[in-house]
Amino acid sequence: MHSTQPISVGILGATGTVGQRFIQLLENHTFLRIAALGASERSAGKTYREAASRSWKQSSPIPSAVADLVVLPCKPDHFAECRIIFSGLDADVAGEIESHFQAAQFAVFSNAKNHRMNPLVPLLVPLVNADHLDVIPHQRAARGLDKGFIVTNANCSTTGLVVALKPLQDAFGPLARIIVTTMQAISGAGYPGVPSLDILGNVVPHIGGEEEKMEAEVAKILGSVRGDGGGFAPLEGLRVSASCNRVPVVDGHTESVFIEFERRPAPSVEEVVAVLRAYRPEALTLDVPSAPAHAVVVLDEPDRPQPRMDVLTGGGNSVVVGRVRPCSVFDVKFTLLSHNTILGAAGSSIMNAEIAVAKGLI
Ligand SMILES: NC(=O)c1ccc[n+]([C@@H]2O[C@H](COP(=O)([O-])OP(=O)(O)OC[C@H]3O[C@@H](n4cnc5c(N)ncnc54)[C@H](OP(=O)(O)O)[C@@H]3O)[C@@H](O)[C@H]2O)c1
Known part of the structure; x- marks a missing residue:
């Protein structure tokens, strides 16, 4: 039995293909709990069910625990109860939004390309280079942060x-x-x-x-x-x-x-x-x-x-x-x-977060 205390997570880009996969994979997670969902202004203010009913393409229905959550704008203030942020944001907007969440002391796990080649950001494939998390203390120090960081997964x-x-x-x-x-x-x-x-x-x-x-x-x-x-x-x-x-x-x-x-x-x-x-x-x-x-x-x-x-x-x-x-x-x-959307996206982000928790970074 897993002993880690529950950790609240937010999902940015929750209505998209990768965001939906996060929701499906986290439905019965042992210690990660979905607390907030974010997407564009087109979706914000609607319930998740309303915002994602047309685009939901998973083989299981929208989990009841998230269906009635109101989709939020992707601003850190709205995610205050979360410790971890999973991002399935479109690359056109991911770079800036994820940086704002990092600066607001969230642990950000991104699927977008924007920060992947940053020299202080681990490009982490959980089944390959978990040791690259060793750079996180340096990333935090360089940005003057004590908790916030960004980790990306690969293409x-x-x-x-x-x-x-x-x-x-x-x-x-x-x-x-x-x-x-x-x-x-x-x-x-x-x-x-x-x-x-x-x-x-x-x-x-x-x-x-x-x-x-x-x-x-x-x-x-x-x-x-x-x-x-x-x-x-x-x-x-x-x-x-x-x-x-x-x-x-x-x-x-x-x-x-x-x-x-x-x-x-x-x-x-x-x-x-x-x-x-x-x-x-x-x-x-x-x-x-x-x-x-x-x-x-x-x-x-x-x-x-x-x-x-x-x-x-x-x-x-x-x-x-x-x-x-x-x-x-x-x-x-x-x-x-x-x-491509499990190991290639949401599944890797979730494992990356689990590794970061196991290594005491969260
Ligand atoms: N699909 C894959 O297999 C895969 C694999 C690895 C990595 N990725 C990367 O993961 C990211 C998401 O891909 P996807 O396939 O899930 O894309 P997608 O289906 O097009 O979803 C994009 C998401 O971004 C949101 N968004 C768009 N503009 C926004 C804005 N201005 N502010 C806030 N949210 C905004 C959308 O919200 P609305 O619904 O409100 O528009 C939607 O939730 C991309 O960076 C992609 O390159 C994808």
């Missing part, structure tokens, strides 16, 4: 990739070159997202800014905390080339990954599979209730993973890998699948 397609790369880097690194081709679900574009006439029976070979985000974020996440705790040392030498596609899948980003190691001889397929299966990141050793039993699940079937069958593996918080095989150009290649 949804970056997240699945780094969970698979981290154990391989630790066991067989350095990694030399990665090529990744993504097949990304439409829920990744939010609601209403991609028009149906653009995506049904089609593939769109462009997602604005996505390839650049993947290529930049991997080095920060796989890098280390500097010795003085004052920032991050990005991983050097690794070259990543991403090619991103939107496909007519509702949930789950699939990625074809091609890896070249520096080490010669390169590890065998059997060694790669064994290391992926044995991967036990720090989050799985802490009291993190949302952590899956296995960070990476490797399937043996020749035609898996598939989003329809595998996307909820580990409650949507595991990365599913299959088709691990030799690569005739690089060393090894495989297919991976991760849930």
